[in-house]
Amino acid sequence: MWFELFLETRSYTDQEAAFIERNLPNPPYKKVLDLCCGEGRHTNYLSQKGYEMVGVDIDEEALAIAARNSSVSTKYINKDMRALKEIAGQFDGIISLWQSFGYFDENTNQEIIRQISNKLSERGRFILDVYNRDYWMVNQGERQFEKKTIAIRSENRMIGKRLRSSLTYGNGLGSDVFEWRLYTQEELSALGERFNLRLLLACTEYNEKTPISAGKPMMQMVFEKSSAPS
Ligand SMILES: C[S@@+](CC[C@H](N)C(=O)[O-])C[C@H]1O[C@@H](n2cnc3c(N)ncnc32)[C@H](O)[C@@H]1O
Structure with missing residues (x-):
């Protein structure tokens, strides 16, 4: 997705x-x-x-x-x-x-x-x-938006130096989760x-x-x- x-x-x-x-x-x-x-x-x-x-x-x-x-x-x-x-x-x-x-x-x-x-x-x-990383430290949280008419909920959280970014797609289209060490x-x-x-x-x-x-x-x-x- x-x-x-x-x-x-x-x-x-x-x-x-x-x-x-x-x-x-x-x-x-x-x-x-x-x-x-x-x-x-x-x-x-x-x-x-x-x-x-x-x-x-x-x-x-x-x-x-x-x-x-x-x-x-x-x-x-x-x-x-x-x-x-x-x-x-x-x-x-x-x-x-x-x-x-x-x-x-x-x-x-x-x-x-x-x-x-x-x-x-x-x-x-x-x-x-x-x-x-300096940006993501102060820009965490949840957001709702739309792309190509699909509603998306995103959540970005820093866990130590790592960012966990999850995306949940509307219309039952599932989700994606990404995680990276940020620098x-x-x-x-x-x-x-x-x-x-x-x-x-x-x-x-x-x-x-x-x-x-x-x-x-x-x-x-x-x-x-x-x-x-x-
Ligand atoms: C955010 S996309 C960027 C794609 C491309 N560089 C661009 O700017 O359009 C990240 C890419 O990393 C690839 N990727 C993730 N883990 C990988 C791995 N272990 N080895 C090679 N490619 C990987 C994904 O399949 C995906 O295509």
């Missing part, structure tokens, strides 16, 4: 992809892996712009839609992000967009960052778009440093000039690989 109701109503792809193009200019950044690519909205867009794209996701149905919408030869791989190291080759860029990081425990999330770093070529870049800019910057990823840029609204703030739910961070894999 989540894909059906939320993904299609998200119309920011052009702005987000333009940010990727500015921060991963091709050349020299040509080979890019879209980690947790979902239905491939960025993967296919960037592919059409001349990038050599590989999209990775655990959801087979989403990948089938991504492949169907792809007009050029984009490679899609069905894989759990924890097994990123099994994907062949090195990449000039890796992107992880729309809160697709933090699903696991502390060590596993760190291991994913390590694998991302190891998959990047020297000076390769990693672009991360995630929730800002602050400082925490992610320190995590990147541990694995040779140096923070180049941090902003919000996919606008390099807009600083991260507790008033905005998302943040974008651009890291650069600074030395040999760990």
Whole structure:
């Protein structure tokens, strides 16, 4: 239900992809892996712009839609992000967009960052778009709204550093529950440093000039690989 109701109503792809193009200019950044690519909205867009794209996701149905919408030869791989190291080759860029990081425990999330770093070529870049914990700390609670005529009740609760987000759909359509470890800019910057990823840029609204703030739910961070894999 989540894909059906939320993904299609998200119309920011052009702005987000333009940010990727500015921060991963091709050349020299040509080979890019879209980690947790979902239905491939960025993967296919960037592919059409001349990038050599590989999209990775655990959801087979989403990948089938991504492949169907792809007009050029984009490679899609069905894989759990924890097994990123099994994907062949090195990449000039890796992107992880729309809160697709933090699903696991502390060590596993760190291991994913390590694998991302190891998959990047020297000076390769990693672009991360995630929730800002500072925002969610003060924006918890319940909300009722409608999408595509379906009534939705959402509840967002922080449990320690983790956000539990549940969505209950009207018309007997069931529910979805998501949970992530949320980070602050400082925490992610320190995590990147541990694995040779140096923070180049941090902003919000996919606008390099807009600083991260507790008033905005998302943040974008651009890291650069600074030395040999760990
Ligand atoms: C919020 S969606 C974002 C999709 C896409 N990046 C976008 O912006 O449209 C999160 C994606 O992460 C994928 N995902 C969740 N857990 C995963 C895992 N362990 N390994 C790979 N993909 C995963 C989901 O299937 C979903 O497509």
